[in-house]
Amino acid sequence: MNRFFLGVAWWRARVSARRFGFSPMEGRSPHRPRSVRRPTLHLLAMLGVLAGVSHAAEFNFDLLQQRARETAARPYAPPVSRVPAWLAGYNYLQHQNIKxxxxxxxxxxxxxxxxLQFFHPGWLFKESVQVHEVSGGQEKLIDFxxxxxxYGSNRLPEAVPADMGxxxxxxxxxxxxxxxxxxxxxxxxxxxxxxLARGLHxxxxxxxxxxxxxxxxxEEFPRFSEFWVERPKxxxxSITIHALLEGPSVAGAYRFVITPGKETMMQVKAALxxxxxxxxxxxxxxxxxFLHGENTGWSKNDFRPEVHDSDxxxxxxxxxxxxxxxxxxxALVRVSAFADASPRGFGLLQRDRDFLHYDDLEAHYHERPSAWVEPVGDWGRGSVRLVELPSPDETNDxxxxxxxxEKLPAPGEPLVFEYRLTWFGDAKGRPPAGFVASTRHGAVLDHPDRRRFVVDFDGLSLPKGVTDPEAVVTVGDGAKLIGVGSVQRIGPTGRWRxxxxxxxxxxxxxxxxxxxxRGAEKALSETWSNLWTP
Structure with missing residues (x-):
């Protein structure tokens, strides 16, 4: 699964703290007006023709979707790398020298x-992309x-291709x-x-x-091969970015409208x-x-209690x-599927924001963002899938x-979908009621065949007349519940266990x-769901 990570060692927090950069150069337009063969045309008529050409070439999502449709109609051709072999062969340190x-x-x-700033090709990034600026509906290539x-201490053995991207x-x-x-x-x-959102790493x-x-x-990894960035006023x-997706099985058009703030919102539309x-x-x-957390126990080989981007x-x-x-x-690859119809949202959250639970002065795990997907429109039937891979360290996603x-469109028909993707720190309102604050489990003294689970809930609002909520526990095939679950209030924190x-x-x-x-026959919290391997 290493190709899944796509340079994640460089992406991880310690490495991504290093900065790259780029600058603007005047680009060239890939769209040239058609030649006018009749020089006797009246000037106004010629201007009208040119105006018509300009209008026809106006860049928008519909035009990009048409390009994606035409791309998918052709047999897939692997990208031809414009990156010279000597540059593609750069190691990590040589690549880091390029600022x-x-x-x-x-x-x-x-x-x-x-x-905008650009990243330089080389090292793990051997396939370049083309970036265009869109202004007044017209697209212009930004030249490399x-x-x-x-380039620091690196010495270039030859000129870098101007069309490299x-x-x-x-x-x-x-x-x-x-x-x-x-x-x-x-x-x-x-x-x-x-x-990122404000205050996060x-x-x-x-x-x-x-x-x-x-x-x-x-696994197949289609790539964004071209970008079009609308010049902001x-x-x-907000800023709007379009992207063309290409891969052996698919071609697609994407639009991202990014609005930054305390919560950064991305409005995403795609046609596949x-x-x-x-x-x-x-x-x-x-x-x-996710390397380890309170639900897995403290690692004997790591001084940090928890290490994860999401919990x-x-x-x-x-x-x-x-x-x-x-x-x-x-220990082994694990895939979980949660069947649903018309989902309202899903996301990977970093709920634990307590520094002492990580005790890492460098990685700032307590300040990592959460991401929430909220479908726009009805996504129909299907499932949220969670894939968990074994990892020996924190350098792997x-x-x-x-x-x-559940169903894909008929051949030739597009799969069009839209969603809001929110990057945030504070999980307030997700969910609006009680939520799971921590998960722990351990052995039971004198009962080696048993396992004790301890689940803490926070944010509960008890209905009038309810002083002690009850725990509703469901156990699937492979184990049985011993007695019934107990619930206690944790005085120092105000949580319920x-x-x-x-x-x-x-x-x-x-x-x-x-x-x-539950209290007064009403759910007071979200549902904790866990897959336990005895």
Whole structure:
């Protein structure tokens, strides 16, 4: 699964703290007006013809969708790398020597509210992308130029091709304070992208599309091969980015409208055209890292109590139920599917914001963003899938979550979908009632065949007349509940603790567990969902 990570060692917090850069150069337009063969045409008529050509070439999502449709109608051709072999062979340190000249950030001289910077190809990023600026509906290619970068101690054996393109791009904005530009979003590698909200550090990522992730067939990684960034107006609060997705099985058009703030919102629209239907299609995929946490026990080889970018998968079902699944670092690949119809939302959250629970001065795990997917329109029937991969350390993104539709469109028909992707720190309102604050389990003294689970809930609002909520515990095949679960209030924190014990049947098969708090015949909390392997 290493190709899934796509340079995640570089992406991880410690490495991504290093900065790259780029600068603007005047681009060339790939669309030239048709020649006028009749010089005797009246000037006004000629201007009318040119105006018609300009209007026909206006760039928008519909035009990009048409290009994606035409791309999918042709046999897939693997991308031809424009990156010279000597540059593609750079190692990590050589690649890190290449720095972008921040003085040339795109739109910096114009003092626009958003700026662009580019990543240099090489090392893990051997396939370049083309980036266009869109202004007044017209697209203009942003040319690669080595003058945009500082190469440090590297010596270039030959000229870098002018048409090479970039490895990716990042968007800067005054996210933390007025006048101080900082990173807002990054698009780099395959269809990966990620973003920040105010006061947060880099953490989990998203993807345009996941194909066969956790499925029986080899995973496919389609890539954003071209970007079109709309030039923002002075004082603009949002920036719009379009992208063309290409892969062996699919071509697609994407639009991202990014609005930064305390919660950064991405309005995402996509249209996919499949050449052949993959076994597993994952929409709005999120990818993260979980090494160990309070639910897995403190690692004997790590001084930090917890190490993760996200600690759980939250789902809001079409029926209105909120489900919380703590993440795990399993011994073997584990895939869970949560069937649903018309989902209201799902996301990977970093709920635990207590620094002492991580005790890491460098990684800032307590300040990693959460990401929430909220469908626009009815996504129909399908399932939220969670893929958990074993990982020996924190350099691997080993968690994937996405929506899989039950049915795909007929051949030739597009799969069009839209969603809001929110990057945030404070999980207030998700869910609006009680939520799981921690999950722990351990051995039971004098009963080696049993396991005790301790689930803490926070944010409860008790109905009038209810002083002690009850725990509703459901145990799937493979184990049985011993007695009934007990609930106690934790005085120092104000939380409520549900405790119950299980006895496995000896088969060793994973057991599905559920627990929520109830009072006056009403659910007072989200539902804790866990997969326990005895």
């Amino acid at each position: 972008f000249d921040h003085d040339h950030a795109w739109w910096k001289k114009e003092k626009l509210p958003f700026q 130029d080595p003058a945009l970068f500082h 970039f490895a990716g791009m990042r968007i800067h904005y005054a996210l933390e304070r007025s006048g101080a530009m900082s990173e807002l979003a990054v698009f780099l590698g395959a269809s990966y992208f990620r973003s 880099w953490g989990l990522s998203a993807r345009g599309l996941a194909l066969n992730s956790g499925g029986p067939d080899p 002075a004082g603009a609060a 055209y499949f050449r052949a239907p993959p076994a597993v299609v994952g929409l709005a995929p999120l990818t993260s890292m 759980g998968l939250l789902m809001h079902t079409g029926a209105g139920e909120w489900l919380w699944r703590p993440l795990n670092n399993p 080993n968690i994937v979550a996405f929506w899989t539709p 549900a405790v119950f014990e299980l006895s496995a049947d000896g088969s060793g098969r994973p057991v599905e567990l559920r627990c929520y708090l």
